[in-house]
Amino acid sequence: MSKFTHIDDHGNAIMVDVSEKNQTTRTSQAEGFVYMNDKTLAMVVEGSHKKGDVLAVARIAGIQAAKKTSDLIPLCHPLMLSSVKVDFDAQPEQGRIRVLSMCKLTGQTGVEMEALTAVSVACLTVYDMCKAVDKMMRIEGVRVLSKSGGKSGDWSVVND
Incomplete structure (x- = not known):
């Protein structure tokens, strides 16, 4: 079994030291699905929801969430x-909306958590x-679709 990178030899949680890693361009894509009834889906797509443009607000929320990932996920x-x-x-x-995110940077660590956070918050x-x-909406299938860059x-x- 491989050693966990976020735990030291004494079992304490630690932030991984990436200072020796090479800077590379790194990307990650993630997806998730919001299932809803036909009437709700039509309202969202047509932009006729009384609260405004649902997808525009969700896009901004997802982008903001990606930028705040390290504030939300310990040790990121x-x-x-x-x-x-x-x-x-x-x-x-x-009966659903597919939400897709893509995050990119040039750096020393990957962006999978940022892509997942963007999708989740959207x-x-x-x-x-x-x-x-x-009332019967549900969120399912949040997952990483791809990652590129880095040593791995x-x-x-x-x-599928």
């Missing part, structure tokens, strides 16, 4: 992100704005 390094993108894909045949924002009209190289989910 504060990162100088060079790009954060949050996009949406309405999938009415599945999904939560859609939920929050729509909960009054759809590139990785991506095989099309």
Whole structure:
């Protein structure tokens, strides 16, 4: 079994020292899904929700969340992100909105947590704005789709 990097020899939580790592361009993509009824999905897509443009607000929330990841997740390094993108894909045949994030930087540690945080908060924002009209919404499938850069190289989910 490999040694946990966030725990020292005495079992104490530590922040990993990345000072000796090479700076490389690193990216990560993540996704999540917000399931909702047809009426709610149509309202979101058409922009007719009385609270305003749900997806615009969720995009901003996701971007802000990525920038605040180190404030939310213990032991995450504060990162100088060079790009954060949050996009949406309405999938009415599945009764859901797919939320996709991409985070990028040149640095010494990866951006998977930032991509996951962006997606999670964007999904939560859609939920929050729509909960009054759809009590049965649910968030599922939050996961990393890909990462690139760094010593461990590139990785991506095989099309599934």
